[in-house]
Each structure stands twice: as structure tokens, then as C-alpha cells.
Amino acid sequence: MAQATTQHRRLAHIDYKWIALSNTTLGILMAALNGSIVLIALPDIFRGMGINPLAPGETTFLLWALMGYMVVTAVLLVTCGRISDMFGRVRLYNLGFAIFTLGSILLTFIQGRGNFAATQLIVYRLVQGVGGAFLFSNSTAILTDAFPPHERGMAMGVNQIASIGGGFVGLILGGVLAAINWRAVFLVSVPIGLLGTVWAYMMLHETSRRRANQRLDIPGNILFAIGLTVILIALSYAIMPYGSSNMGWTNPWVLGGLAVGLLMLVGFALVELRVPDPMFQVHLFGIRMFAMGNIAGFLASVARGGLQFMLIIWLQGIWLPLHGYSFERTPLWAGIYMLPLSMGFLLMGPLSGYLSDRYGSRLFTTLGMVITAAGFVGLTLLPANFSYPVFAGLILLLGLGMGMFSAPNTASIMNSVPPEYRGVASGMRATFQNAGNTLSITLIFSLVTAGLASKLPAALYGGLTSVGVPAKVAEGISHLPPTGALFAAFLGYNPMATLLPREVLDGLSAANRSKVLGKEFFPDMISGAFMHGVVVAFTICALISLGAAVFSLFRGGKYIYEVQEPDRYEAASLLATDTIPD
Incomplete structure (x- = not known):
């Protein structure tokens, strides 16, 4: 393995950690770009397919176009992370890049019109979701393997720049490309995907430590996948009308799905306590930094996950038309006017990651969520037709707070676990984040809809x-x-x-x-009805953000597994069997 590593370094003429950072950053950039570019271009995509997503019976296509990718990714993250710990993180990351690129190619060549074309859109987005699960579950673990502990926060911060920058660029590109041809929205990801896939297969190599004689927990994987899938689908349909009700919370399928999903997850927990090689490494929650970091990360995702949707609706449905923009032009301009939110992330993400490498994560994650709570409170005080400089300052504050939290929290979680569990730990962290995002969208939509009703x-x-x-x-x-x-x-x-x-x-x-x-x-x-719901929703988001700050505060001081547990780290190294050159 050492010989293979040296050879790769010599071929690259550069330290391997920068190769890993550049490739994983490209992967995150592609995934973020794809998510936001579709988000902003959906009107033109549906028009190009000849379908009205607001017509009776057609809203299902809109719901799955918005939520399908997120649901599949969230469900597969832990499984992908566990498989990667067994068979190699780079190998599965490379496969994810290839699958994601295949999905982009298929989307570019959607056939037909109407419901047939919309069904292809959903299915191919699900294919991308499978690839995205391998990318997201392994990119953080690969960076943790490649970088020394005192540089991991910085590396996570750079990845965050790609995520936020890609999201913003996607909003602009989506508005521009969709006006030319809706297929160009998907085509733009293809060259990035092809470059990243070839680059990954040529330059990345395995540095992870794998334990011998591991077995795949098939019952646990099945129970977790079915349980979480059913819950997330039920939550997605809960925001849709049912009968005479404005929401779907009285829908028997929603209630039944939540009940069945919870029973499946209870069964999953019981299985995990009894199998020798569990999929979900429950014992990792015995590490305070890991447990508090994941709880704080989940709460942060619940607080912020639906923020972008609500800001887009606020801008597109109220503020931009009141300021002279036609409804057809509002998607593009909404992305532009949300630039301060992205700028806050871009400014604070790498800086807080770098500083947390030196001083630990607790101060930055706690303060970041307090700042985020203050931003939410500020938004509740705005009128529907706000002064833009005030609005820009508040979403900049939100971006700074969220950026201050994200990279240090991720680095602290990954620093706290043994090296052989980094793949599944990364998958667990990302699962909490994605599940929190889905729950957030459901929560905020429900609260705003209740206000509108x-x-x-x-x-x-x-x-x-x-x-x-x-x-x-x-x-x-x-x-x-x-x-x-x-x-x-x-x-x-x-x-x-x-x-x-x-x-x-x-x-x-x-x-x-x-x-x-x-x-x-x-x-x-x-505007009046909308703001009534927004005030309630953002007030709750502020309270949830303060909850995340409390858990961040109690995560403990700086903790790095290799430093705090050097003897156990060396023992794990001796037991590792990662000797196959890649």
C-alpha cells in the first residue's frame, strides 16, 4: 500500500491531500450545482415537457421533482458509508461519480412529452440520488483520511465553498440556460461529471483502514431503507392537500406511512443491538463529540433546510412583483437577490474551519447557531414589502452564522471517530443532515400553509x-x-x-x-396571510437554532481520536487489512 501511495504521489507531483480535496470539491460542486439549477429551472423544464405541474393530478410530478433526489440520497447515505468502510471509500466514491454522471446524461436525453417525460425526469433524478449518496457519504471521509487533524476544518471549509458557490451559480445558470433550452440545464453537469469521474479513477487511491472479516448487515439495511423511505415519503405528502383539508396530515396513507416507518426503525434498532457488524454504529454515540455534533447538526438542518424555499417564495410571490418584475422573470432574480446569504457562507465557512483547527469547534458552532437564531428573529420583524438593504443584511447574518457552524461541526464529528469507522460516520452525519432538511421543508410548509389557511x-x-x-x-x-x-x-x-x-x-x-x-x-x-405563517415558522426556526447552540456548547473541548486515543489508534492500525493497492 505504501508503495502504491508513493507512486501516486510521484505521478501527481503534488501532495495527495490536495488531489483529494480538489476532486471531492469538484464532486460537491457538481451535486450542489445540479440541485439548485433544477430548482430554479423547473418552470421552463415543465413547459418544455408540455405539463402543468399545478393542474389536478399533476402535482405529484412537482413534488417528486423537488423531493425525490433528497429522499433517495438520505435513505442510502448510511448504507453507502458502511459499504465503503468494508470495500474502500475511494472505490465507492468513484462509482458514485460515474452513476451521477450517467443520471445527468439520461436527463439530457429525456424522450417524449407530458407525463411520460415527467416520469423520466423523476426516475433519472433518482439515479442521480444514488450517485449523490456515494459522493456525499465518502467525500468527507476521504478528506479526513487525507488531511492531518490540524487541517481538516480548513478542508471542510473549502468543500463548503464549493457547496454554497455551486448552489448560487446553479441559480443563475438555471435561469439563463432554461431560457435557451431546458435540456441545457442537465447538459451542463455532463462535462463536469465526465472530468471528475476520469480524474477520480486516475488520481484517487485508497488510504482508509479496513477491518478484516466484516459482514454486511442485510436485515438492518433493509429495515432502515424501508423505514426511512416510508417516513420521508409520508412527510413529503403531508404538505399536499387531502380531501377538504389544506394539508395531508389527515391522509390515512400519511399517518399509516409514519406509523409503519417508525415501527421499521424500531425493528432496525433492535437488530443493530444484536448483529456482530451493525450497519448503524450505535456505539459511536458513546463519544460525546460525535453525539452532540450530530444532534446539533440535525437541529441546524431542521432550522435552515426550508429557509431557501421560503425566501424564494417570498421574493418571487410578493417582493419582486411589487417592485416591477414580471412573474416569469422572478426565478432568476430571486437567485440574484439571495446572493448575500451565499456570501455569508463563503466568507465564514473556510475561516471558521481554519480557526477551529487551532482552537476547537465548540466556540464557533455555538456562536454560529446563536447568530443564526438572531437572523431568523430579524426576518420575523420585516414587513412583506421590506427594504432590501435590511433584508440583505439579515440573510447575510444568517449565512455568516450557518457558515460559522457547518465546517467546524463536520470536522469535529469526523475527528472524534476511529479511522476504520469514518465512512459510516460520514454517512450517519449526512443522513441526519438530509433527514433534517426534509423535515424542515415539511415543517415550514405546514406552518406557513396553516397561516395562509x-x-x-x-x-x-x-x-x-x-x-x-x-x-x-x-x-x-x-x-x-x-x-x-x-x-x-x-x-x-x-x-x-x-x-x-x-x-x-x-x-x-x-x-x-x-x-x-x-x-x-x-x-x-x-402578503398578510403569508407573513402570518412566516413569523410563526421563523420564530420556531430561531428556537431550534438556539437548541442546536445548546448541544454545541455541551460537545466538550477539542477532541481528536488520534491524539486522545493514541494507543487505540495504533491498535486499530495493526488490525487494519487495507493492503490491496488501488
Whole structure:
């Protein structure tokens, strides 16, 4: 193994840790770019496929286009990490790069139109999710293997730059490319994926320590995959209307899915306590830094996961139209106006990672979540039609706080575990993060929808009747599920053009028709109801952020396994069997 390592170093003419950092950063950049570019380009993608995602029976395609990738990735992360600990992190990371690239190629060549094309979109996004699971579960472990303890926070911070930078670039590219051709949105990931795949197979090599005679925990993998999948799908459908209810929390399939999923996870926990090589390394939670870091990371994800969705809806559905932007142009400009959030991440992520290498993670993670809570509180005090410099300052504060937390928290978790468990530890950390993001979207959508449900019907009825819409029509529209208004705003559609029948629009006077279809009518009607829900949602996010700060505070002082447990580290090295050159 040492000979193979030396050969790779000589061929590269550069320290291997920088090769590992550059390739994993490219992988994170590609995944982040792909996620945000699809997010912002969905209106043009669906139009190109000839499908209206807001039409009855078609919202399922919208839901899975938004959530499918996230669900698959979250479900597979721990399994991918465990398999990587057994068979090699680089080997499985390389496979993930190839699978992700294959998904991008398939998306570029979607065939047909309508539901057939939308189904392909969802399936190929799921393929990308499988590749993403291998990338996310192994990139952090590969960096931890490659970098010495005093540089890992810096490395995680650089990875964070790629993640946030890719997300921002994706928002801009999505708006530009979608206007040219919706297939270009997927095509842009292909050359990055091909380059990264070839580069990974040529330059990366195995440095991990693998224990001998490990066995795959098949019952545990099956129970965990089914349980978490059912729960995440149930949570996704909980934000959709059911019957006469604005949300799906009374849907028997949602309630049944949550119950079955929880039972599966209970069974999974029982299995893990009895098998010799468990998939989920529960004993790692005996390490305080690992346990507190993961709990804090989960809470941080719950607090911030739905933030981007709500800010996009706020900008696209209310603020941008009130400031003269057409609904069709709002997706692109929403990304631009959210730049301060990304800048905060980019500024603070590498800096806090570097400083945490020297002083430990507790100060930075705790202070970061306190700053994040302050940012959420600030947003609750804004009016719907805010002053942009104030809004920009608040989301910059949020970005700084989240950036201050992320890299030190990740580095501290990975520093605290034995080397032979880094793959599964990385997968566990990423699973908590992704599950938290999904739960956050469900939570925030539910809270905002509840606020809309209580205030929006009266606002819609009064506004529509005031411009001459017949009372019966206005009554029917006022009781439509508020999620329709949220999704319309998210997609950059004018909801009035979608909700009002053509014959009703034609029956209005020219002045009233122009007013109804104008840029200010819908934002004026929805703003009060929307802000009622936003205040509740962001207040809860602030409280959850403070909870994350408390757990961060109690993680303990600086802890690095190789330093604190040198004898056990050497024993693990002697037991390792990673002697096969790659």
C-alpha cells in the first residue's frame, strides 16, 4: 500500500491531500450545482415537457421533482458509508461519480412529452440520488483520511465553498440556460461529471483502514431503507392537500406511512443491538463529540433546510412583483437577490474551519447557531414589502452564522471517530443532515400553509369581488388549497392567470382584467396571510437554532481520536487489512 501511495504521489507531483480535496470539491460542486439549477429551472423544464405541474393530478410530478433526489440520497447515505468502510471509500466514491454522471446524461436525453417525460425526469433524478449518496457519504471521509487533524476544518471549509458557490451559480445558470433550452440545464453537469469521474479513477487511491472479516448487515439495511423511505415519503405528502383539508396530515396513507416507518426503525434498532457488524454504529454515540455534533447538526438542518424555499417564495410571490418584475422573470432574480446569504457562507465557512483547527469547534458552532437564531428573529420583524438593504443584511447574518457552524461541526464529528469507522460516520452525519432538511421543508410548509389557511380565504374573496369577479367564483377560489398559491409563487407563475377561468377574465372590464393579471394584485392579497405563517415558522426556526447552540456548547473541548486515543489508534492500525493497492 505504501508503495502504491508513493507512486501516486510521484505521478501527481503534488501532495495527495490536495488531489483529494480538489476532486471531492469538484464532486460537491457538481451535486450542489445540479440541485439548485433544477430548482430554479423547473418552470421552463415543465413547459418544455408540455405539463402543468399545478393542474389536478399533476402535482405529484412537482413534488417528486423537488423531493425525490433528497429522499433517495438520505435513505442510502448510511448504507453507502458502511459499504465503503468494508470495500474502500475511494472505490465507492468513484462509482458514485460515474452513476451521477450517467443520471445527468439520461436527463439530457429525456424522450417524449407530458407525463411520460415527467416520469423520466423523476426516475433519472433518482439515479442521480444514488450517485449523490456515494459522493456525499465518502467525500468527507476521504478528506479526513487525507488531511492531518490540524487541517481538516480548513478542508471542510473549502468543500463548503464549493457547496454554497455551486448552489448560487446553479441559480443563475438555471435561469439563463432554461431560457435557451431546458435540456441545457442537465447538459451542463455532463462535462463536469465526465472530468471528475476520469480524474477520480486516475488520481484517487485508497488510504482508509479496513477491518478484516466484516459482514454486511442485510436485515438492518433493509429495515432502515424501508423505514426511512416510508417516513420521508409520508412527510413529503403531508404538505399536499387531502380531501377538504389544506394539508395531508389527515391522509390515512400519511399517518399509516409514519406509523409503519417508525415501527421499521424500531425493528432496525433492535437488530443493530444484536448483529456482530451493525450497519448503524450505535456505539459511536458513546463519544460525546460525535453525539452532540450530530444532534446539533440535525437541529441546524431542521432550522435552515426550508429557509431557501421560503425566501424564494417570498421574493418571487410578493417582493419582486411589487417592485416591477414580471412573474416569469422572478426565478432568476430571486437567485440574484439571495446572493448575500451565499456570501455569508463563503466568507465564514473556510475561516471558521481554519480557526477551529487551532482552537476547537465548540466556540464557533455555538456562536454560529446563536447568530443564526438572531437572523431568523430579524426576518420575523420585516414587513412583506421590506427594504432590501435590511433584508440583505439579515440573510447575510444568517449565512455568516450557518457558515460559522457547518465546517467546524463536520470536522469535529469526523475527528472524534476511529479511522476504520469514518465512512459510516460520514454517512450517519449526512443522513441526519438530509433527514433534517426534509423535515424542515415539511415543517415550514405546514406552518406557513396553516397561516395562509386562516387568513387567505377572506383576503382572496374580498380582493376578487372588489374587481368584479362573481361572488360564486370568488368563493370557490378563496377555498382552494393554499399550497397551490405557494407552489405557483415558487414556480414563477401568476396564480390569478392559473386560477381564474378564461370566461371570467373575459367578462371583466379591461381595467379590472389588467389589474387582476398585473404584478401587484396577487402579492397584495397574499402578503398578510403569508407573513402570518412566516413569523410563526421563523420564530420556531430561531428556537431550534438556539437548541442546536445548546448541544454545541455541551460537545466538550477539542477532541481528536488520534491524539486522545493514541494507543487505540495504533491498535486499530495493526488490525487494519487495507493492503490491496488501488
